[in-house]
Amino acid sequence: MRHPESEMMSFGYDPMLSEGSIKPPIFQTSTFVFKTAEEGKRFFEVAYGLREKDPAESMGLIYSRLNNPNLEILEDRLTLWENAEAGAVFESGMAAISTTLLELLPPGSVLIHSAPLYGGTDHFIHHVLPKYNIDSLSIIPGETPENVQKRLESKGWQDRVAAVYIETPANPTTELICIKNAKAIAQTFETEEAKVPLIVDNTYMGPVFSKPTHFGADIVLYSATKYIGGHSDVVAGAAVGNAELITRVKTLRTFLGNMGSPFNSWLLLRSLETLSVRMERQAQTAEVVADWLKAHPMVEHVHYLKYAAERSEREGRIHAEQYTSNGAMMAFLIKGGEKEAFQFLNGLKLVKLAVSLGSTESLAEHPATMTHADVSAEDKAAHGVTDNLVRISIGLEHPEDLIADMTKAFENVG
Numbered sequence: 001m002r003h004p005e006s007e008m009m010s011f012g013y014d015p016m017l018s019e020g021s022i023k024p025p026i027f028q029t030s031t032f033v034f035k036t037a038e039e040g041k042r043f044f045e046v047a048y049g050l051r052e053k054d055p056a057e058s059m060g061l062i063y064s065r066l067n068n069p070n071l072e073i074l075e076d077r078l079t080l081w082e083n084a085e086a087g088a089v090f091e092s093g094m095a096a097i098s099t100t101l102l103e104l105l106p107p108g109s110v111l112i113h114s115a116p117l118y119g120g121t122d123h124f125i126h127h128v129l130p131k132y133n134i135d136s137l138s139i140i141p142g143e144t145p146e147n148v149q150k151r152l153e154s155k156g157w158q159d160r161v162a163a164v165y166i167e168t169p170a171n172p173t174t175e176l177i178c179i180k181n182a183k184a185i186a187q188t189f190e191t192e193e194a195k196v197p198l199i200v201d202n203t204y205m206g207p208v209f210s211k212p213t214h215f216g217a218d219i220v221l222y223s224a225t226k227y228i229g230g231h232s233d234v235v236a237g238a239a240v241g242n243a244e245l246i247t248r249v250k251t252l253r254t255f256l257g258n259m260g261s262p263f264n265s266w267l268l269l270r271s272l273e274t275l276s277v278r279m280e281r282q283a284q285t286a287e288v289v290a291d292w293l294k295a296h297p298m299v300e301h302v303h304y305l306k307y308a309a310e311r312s313e314r315e316g317r318i319h320a321e322q323y324t325s326n327g328a329m330m331a332f333l334i335k336g337g338e339k340e341a342f343q344f345l346n347g348l349k350l351v352k353l354a355v356s357l358g359s360t361e362s363l364a365e366h367p368a369t370m371t372h373a374d375v376s377a378e379d380k381a382a383h384g385v386t387d388n389l390v391r392i393s394i395g396l397e398h399p400e401d402l403i404a405d406m407t408k409a410f411e412n413v414g
């Protein structure tokens with residue numbers, strides 16, 4: 001087996017099927033011509049699950065809501081990063097998340113999840129899923145399966161658990177959740193007939209620095225808008241993992257119609273070629289910036305994975321086991337409050353004041369009033385989303401220029 005880096009340029013694509021074109025063309029087409037009526041019939045039988053596909057048979061191209069070469073090549077390449085069995089690409093990270101949850105959670109079931117979650121995910125779980133009588137219980141980091149079971153029993157929910165969903169590192173403070181422990185929680189509620197899948201949002205560190213399927217995740221989700229896309233020019237999402245579950249998710253995707261488009265899939269194929277190089281360099285630069293911030297007199301605290309063990313022994317252990325890097329995301333507490341945080345943000349020139357993350361340009365934002373504005377005051381306090389917290393995503397600029405820009409921004413404070 002080659003390394004995924006070596007496969008991102010050519011895996012799953014035969015140039016000879018496209019006039020020798022070294023790169024896959026953009027198959028900007030809605031539909032595909034069948035050679036014969038019999039062939040069309042055979043393709044539909046497989047697409048609609050009316051019969052099993054022969055081992056040697058490839059899925060015939062039918063219609064771009066069901067399949068398209070750009071989408072399929074991208075899905076195949078995404079699975080290589082963690083040897084996942086199958087993949088599905090969507091028009092956004094939220095499309096991947098909502099489609100997966102709707103498929104795996106029957107009406108009346110219960111979802112166990114970590115907290116804090118990405119704002120859109122949090123909204124979907126607390127404001128959309130209840131319309132289908134789907135309840136949710138949030139776990140406390142480090143909580144044992146036995147304790148989760150006790151809390152569910154006290155609500156009479158222990159027989160309704162249909163999935164466990166976690167996000168790690170969590171946004172914005174990079175709090176770490178143990179994937180193996182989440183798997184143990186899921187298994188507590190499994191029966192012979194009903195599996196309880198573990199879903200992991202791996203947007204922050206994956207797929208290069210974190211491979212959740214190796215720790216028991218059944219489905220791994222991505223906002224491909226972030227590191228996978230990496231250039232702030234596309235919104236997309238992905239799910240990879242267990243083939244049976246991904247097939248179910250893809251079937252619902254066919255009817256929700258939120259699959260990745262040919263052009264966005266093509267953009268992501270191009271991004272995947274540099275994913276590992278970008279993430280490695282972004283992480284290297286992030287370490288220089290984080291160490292500098294940590295020593296800055298106007299900084300109270302820096303949340304960054306290199307310092308995970310300083311926060312707690314538990315997080316230090318998870319960091320060592322689950323991740324191969326410190327990543328390129330950080331958040332810091334500026335001395336003062338919202339006023340000082342805003343003065344800093346307004347003083348940045350090279351670093352852009354914008355939400356999103358994982359891109360080639362560095363981005364900074366104020367979680368309490370921007371990405372996490374919707375979160376209750378109580379939850380903000382519980383998860384350290386304070387008025388003086390600034391989140392930074394490090395890009396590909398030279399670290400000296402980033403530090404010079406932030407030095408100026410600190411001079412703007414006061």
Ligand SMILES: *Cc1c(COP(=O)(O)O)cnc(C)c1O
Binds near residue numbers: 118167
């Ligand atoms: C951005 C993000 C999402 C949502 O993805 P979109 O592509 O914006 O729909 C989900 N989870 C995490 C952790 C994110 O950062």
